[in-house]
Amino acid sequence: MGALAAPDAVSPVLSVRGVAKRFGELQALRDVSFDAHAGEIVAVVGPNGAGKTTLLSIIAGTQRPSAGEVVGPPRARAQGARVGWVPQQTALYSKLSVAENLRLFARLEKLAEPEPAVQRMLEQTGLLERASDRLERLSGGNRQRVNVAVGLVADPPVLALDEPSASLDPRQRERLWEFICARSRGGTGIVFSTHTLGEAQRFADRVIVLDRGELLFDGPPQAFMRQVDGRGAGEAGSLEHALVAFLEQLGR
Amino acid sequence: MRWLLRKDVLILARSRLLVALLIAYPVAIALLIGFAISRSPSRPRVAIVDETPPGQTVEVGTRRVNVHQYTEHLFSQVQPVNVGTRAQAVAKVRSAQVLAAVVIPPDIATRVSSGTIQAQLELIYNGNALVQSLVQSQLRSALAQANLGFSEQIQQAAAGAIDVLLRGGNLGVLGAPTNLIGLSSIPPLLRHVLARQPPGPDRAALERVAAFADFAARNLRLSKNVLSTVGQPIRIHSVLLHGRRTPLDTFAVVVAVTVSLMFVCILLAAGGVALEREERALARLVRGLVSRETLLAEKGSLAAACGFTVAFAMLAGVSAFVTLEWSRAGLWLLALAFGAVAFGALGVAIGALAREVRAASLLAFLLSLPLAFLALVPAGSVASGLYDATRVISFAFPFKPSLQALDAAVNSSSPALGVSILHLAALTAVFGLLARVGLRGAD
Numbered sequence: 001m002g003a004l005a006a007p008d009a010v011s012p013v014l015s016v017r018g019v020a021k022r023f024g025e026l027q028a029l030r031d032v033s034f035d036a037h038a039g040e041i042v043a044v045v046g047p048n049g050a051g052k053t054t055l056l057s058i059i060a061g062t063q064r065p066s067a068g069e070v071v072g073p074p075r076a077r078a079q080g081a082r083v084g085w086v087p088q089q090t091a092l093y094s095k096l097s098v099a100e101n102l103r104l105f106a107r108l109e110k111l112a113e114p115e116p117a118v119q120r121m122l123e124q125t126g127l128l129e130r131a132s133d134r135l136e137r138l139s140g141g142n143r144q145r146v147n148v149a150v151g152l153v154a155d156p157p158v159l160a161l162d163e164p165s166a167s168l169d170p171r172q173r174e175r176l177w178e179f180i181c182a183r184s185r186g187g188t189g190i191v192f193s194t195h196t197l198g199e200a201q202r203f204a205d206r207v208i209v210l211d212r213g214e215l216l217f218d219g220p221p222q223a224f225m226r227q228v229d230g231r232g233a234g235e236a237g238s239l240e241h242a243l244v245a246f247l248e249q250l251g252r
Numbered sequence: 253m254r255w256l257l258r259k260d261v262l263i264l265a266r267s268r269l270l271v272a273l274l275i276a277y278p279v280a281i282a283l284l285i286g287f288a289i290s291r292s293p294s295r296p297r298v299a300i301v302d303e304t305p306p307g308q309t310v311e312v313g314t315r316r317v318n319v320h321q322y323t324e325h326l327f328s329q330v331q332p333v334n335v336g337t338r339a340q341a342v343a344k345v346r347s348a349q350v351l352a353a354v355v356i357p358p359d360i361a362t363r364v365s366s367g368t369i370q371a372q373l374e375l376i377y378n379g380n381a382l383v384q385s386l387v388q389s390q391l392r393s394a395l396a397q398a399n400l401g402f403s404e405q406i407q408q409a410a411a412g413a414i415d416v417l418l419r420g421g422n423l424g425v426l427g428a429p430t431n432l433i434g435l436s437s438i439p440p441l442l443r444h445v446l447a448r449q450p451p452g453p454d455r456a457a458l459e460r461v462a463a464f465a466d467f468a469a470r471n472l473r474l475s476k477n478v479l480s481t482v483g484q485p486i487r488i489h490s491v492l493l494h495g496r497r498t499p500l501d502t503f504a505v506v507v508a509v510t511v512s513l514m515f516v517c518i519l520l521a522a523g524g525v526a527l528e529r530e531e532r533a534l535a536r537l538v539r540g541l542v543s544r545e546t547l548l549a550e551k552g553s554l555a556a557a558c559g560f561t562v563a564f565a566m567l568a569g570v571s572a573f574v575t576l577e578w579s580r581a582g583l584w585l586l587a588l589a590f591g592a593v594a595f596g597a598l599g600v601a602i603g604a605l606a607r608e609v610r611a612a613s614l615l616a617f618l619l620s621l622p623l624a625f626l627a628l629v630p631a632g633s634v635a636s637g638l639y640d641a642t643r644v645i646s647f648a649f650p651f652k653p654s655l656q657a658l659d660a661a662v663n664s665s666s667p668a669l670g671v672s673i674l675h676l677a678a679l680t681a682v683f684g685l686l687a688r689v690g691l692r693g694a695d
Contacts, residue, residue, distance in 0.1 A: 057535075060539060061540055062535040062536075062538075085536065087532060087535065087536065090532070091532040091536045092533060093259065093263060093531055093533060094531065095263045095266045095267065096259065096262065096263065100259075100262070104259050105541070108255055108256075108541040108542060109541065134266075150536075
């Protein structure tokens with residue numbers, strides 16, 4: 001669904017190379033490597049404690065890897081562009097309005113012209129009429145839209161979202177995915193983590209399966225389901241069934 | 253930093269209740285502390301039962317001292333409540349209308365006059381340990397002052413009687429001969445007689461009498477000095493080692509302003525840093541948009557600026573009631589600025605370590621109040637080991653150096669302003685570093 005813009009195999013917008021993360025005795029990530037390309041939607045899935053949030057945090061730059069590196073496209077690096085980041089919970093100022101939040105982060109991102117960027121995000125997220133409302137007065141869905149808008153205000157080449165639809169109702173979830181897919185069609189690479197495997201199956205071009213910090217699979221969702229079926233797991237039918245079967249096959 | 257500052261000012265402006273509390277609470281606390289320090293101890297309210305007959309006197313040689321003078325001295329030391337009987341006095345103590353009661357017995361004059369039996373007062377009080385301590389400290393001091401005043405009266409009477417014995421004249425005592433010769437007149441008179449006396453046993457006897465009279469007169473003169481020495485054996489001569497004498501009211505102003513400065517700066521800085529964490533915006537900021545150092549500097553500076561403004565406004569406002577030297581205003585600003593920055597640094601350290609606004613506010617309060625009280629503990633009022641501990645704690649936090657800096661700026665007291673400013677600068681660096689360590693895990 002998000003693959004209208006053909007992935008550029010030669011020049012990925014994001015390269016995760018041999019990333020490992022250790023918290024004391026706990027090895028949260030082990031030698032994880034993959035690429036994300038322009039316009040591609042990559043879902044990071046796995047059970048609780050698999051290392052999804054840690055991987056997203058390292059991609060977003062809020063944590064440093066113990067080993068390995070995360071590299072963006074050369075042109076974006078030269079322009080000082082960062083990976084756009086949408087944390088799981090809204091990371092914004094509740095006493096500021098929607099526009100003030102966007103304006104603040106546009107300025108902190110040192111955009112040459114912050115106002116047009118703010119207007120663009122307000123239009124794209126459908127929050128133009130709520131621009132002057134304080135965040136504390138918005139619904140959870142609208143707050144998450146602002147959260148995503150702030151992650152995109154600097155028009156980053158790649159956007160990392162940590163369980164973006166976790167606190168949304170079905171209608172809000174649908175609207176959020178419409179917006180994310182539109183960005184993907186515009187060429188933004190999307191990497192998101194989720195527990196809702198139906199979303200990964202429906203929207204992702206590729207899934208990264210993590211468990212106990214290890215990357216166990218990297219490929220299209222259909223390929224993952226076929227692989228699980230091929231191992232005699234029966235008719236997987238859905239990505240969710242496939243993942244459960246896959247982990248059971250591995251004895252996890 | 254500019255945009256972060258603007259954002260925080262906007263958030264502050266939209267949190268009016270918080271701002272009002274942040275300003276009103278420390279100012280109220282500061283005024284209470286200042287009031288408590290500057291207010292001289294009030295005279296205790298005491299019921300007095302004077303059972304002595306009217307006009308009764310204590311006889312001192314040829315002089316008489318009215319016992320009523322003792323009552324007057326006592327009245328000047330307390331808030332007297334006259335009652336007629338001991339039972340009434342006891343009732344007033346029981347009903348807590350008075351702190352205590354003093355009963356002056358009818359035989360006080362007879363006992364003082366006897367010179368052998370000590371006069372005795374009755375002191376009646378009850379209440380909890382605090383009241384008992386107050387009676388012990390305040391009332392006993394008042395009674396001692398009254399005793400001293402009365403004994404001075406008796407000394408004066410005794411000195412007058414000695415004067416009459418030395419100089420002679422009319423003693424004024426019923427039955428005494430008029431125009432008596434004084435003891436000091438006897439030696440020259442005898443020497444005059446001796447000059448015309450031929451040698452022999454009579455002359456030798458007269459010479460012995462003259463020698464005794466001379467010795468007695470000289471010693472009687474000395475006894476006057478002895479009397480005054482016994483009345484007040486040791487006088488106090490005060491020597492201030494450093495600086496100049498600080499009036500209590502201006503010191504109280506300095507304490508009140510420093511307390512306000514501390515509360516505003518610490519609470520705002522701690523709350524500001526903790527709010528970034530609570531809103532989960534910290535991770536978003538420090539992933540390349542703003543460095544942790546800039547973030548801490550911004551929070552500390554904003555808090556310091558607010559605290560500085562409140563403190564200076566307080567100082568200026570108070571100057572309408574207490575005389576302050578406006579020619580030293582430059583030094584006030586310097587002391588307030590360094591104090592504000594040091595408190596701001598302590599605040600950001602608390603905010604970075606506490607991680608959420610409520611915990612940060614609680615920690616700020618829990619830390620600030622004891623710091624203020626510890627810094628005000630006078631030397632000698634507690635055991636030396638405990639005092640040393642309070643000094644170490646006070647040295648490690650900005651309250652005492654800020655107080656000393658402002659005291660030096662306002663009252664020219666010691667230590668010098670420069671010393672306190674250096675101390676504050678060092679503490680700012682230490683707490684800034686601590687705050688940076690606290691933010692290390694802001695992932």
